[in-house]
């Protein structure tokens with residue numbers, strides 16, 4: 001080997017070492033980004049941008065879209081919402097829907113599709129898919145006296161099969177805030193029901209894919225003991241005025257959520273505990289067997305804390321329940337929490353043990369420690385405008401997606417209120433979930449604008465759609481959607 005060839009080889013080796021070194025540097029950066037870390041999660045969310053679901057759905061020059069719900073089926077996400085006006089003296093809201101292409105995230109119905117245009121208010125829709133069509137359910141005030149639950153099937157092609165809806169439960173008392181899932185060959189529509197007025201109970205009815213209601217007499221899932229009501233109710237059932245508290249020893253159940261897993265359904269809701277140590281409402285869950293038409297496990301209390309509305313989804317191990325925690329006492333910190341349940345409603349999350357005082361072992365996180373800019377004094381749910389909280393959760397192929405809305409006030413300027421939609425993607429490591437820090441998906445920086453009411457649905461490939469309402473002006477409030485990539489492994 002000559003000296004010149006030797007030098008040349010040394011040069012080649014040096015170049016290769018340099019290239020290998022830069023590859024190592026690059027690959028280590030890739031590797032450090034690979035775990036479910038905040039940076040990776042934030043970057044993943046940044047690749048997609050919110051867009052309006054039905055920007056052309058103008059009525060009298062206004063667009064006021066509220067209370068979105070979403071489900072996946074046959075290559076599309078079906079988003080449903082309550083579409084109305086802000087005229088307080090003439091309440092009017094209809095149910096609309098629009099399809100989002102699951103491959104591109106683009107709206108297929110920018111003008112919206114009218115599902116129900118009946119008189120008065122139609123509100124708070126929920127959606128499920130039966131393998132062929134969607135079922136949209138909602139609370140309906142067309143009677144002009146009290147709410148009923150109505151539903152309509154919508155095809156993946158965007159055709160409404162039951163225009164203006166079919167009554168699911170239309171008794172002469174309030175039936176409200178329905179939720180829906182599909183399991184064991186039928187839809188299960190669940191709602192809060194005031195037939196035992198003044199307390200609410202949780203009832204359901206099964207509906208076939210053809211739109212036939214199987215339970216014309218609804219099934220009571222969790223209701224107050226009728227004997228206790230009869231014992232406490234004053235003679236004559238007179239309204240004795242708001243200072244008569246005879247019903248204080250009774251417990252209402254309200255705001256149900258439902259998810260399907262195989263042939264079973266998890267129903268979770270809020271239950272009052274009038275004589276519990278804290279006296280605060282508690283998240284409660286039960287398992288419903290649609291084939292048998294009965295409750296097969298529970299009800300069980302899920303945590304010792306106090307919470308607002310809850311959201312549920314299935315996981316490979318069982319179920320997950322998302323909670324927006326209002327915290328207790330003077331601690332106003334915001335907490336997005338998830339309780340995992342197995343198929344028998346057992347949990348290993350210590351936070352979720354009833355009456356547990358453990359506050360620092362949340363499955364998710366304190367939002368104020370991770371999301372709020374320095375100098376903010378944290379959340380203040382006591383200020384009316386900040387009081388809406390609605391978590392959302394979905395199993396997205398390889399992990400959990402959770403989202404919530406909240407608001408915060410800057411210490412320096414009490415009038416500057418920022419409303420936020422935050423999302424969190426959790427991967428699985430063995431039996432444990434890895435929770436990266438939440439990221440802000442959408443936010444506003446003015447007190448007269450807001451983002452609120454997130455809802456989530458996932459496709460089998462792990463892609464998910466996050467929808468929420470974006471209140472931009474008096475005559476402009478749009479449902480926006482963000483297509484989220486697959487959750488990390």
Ligand SMILES: [Ca+2]
Nearest residue numbers: 147148171173
């Ligand atoms: Ca009714």
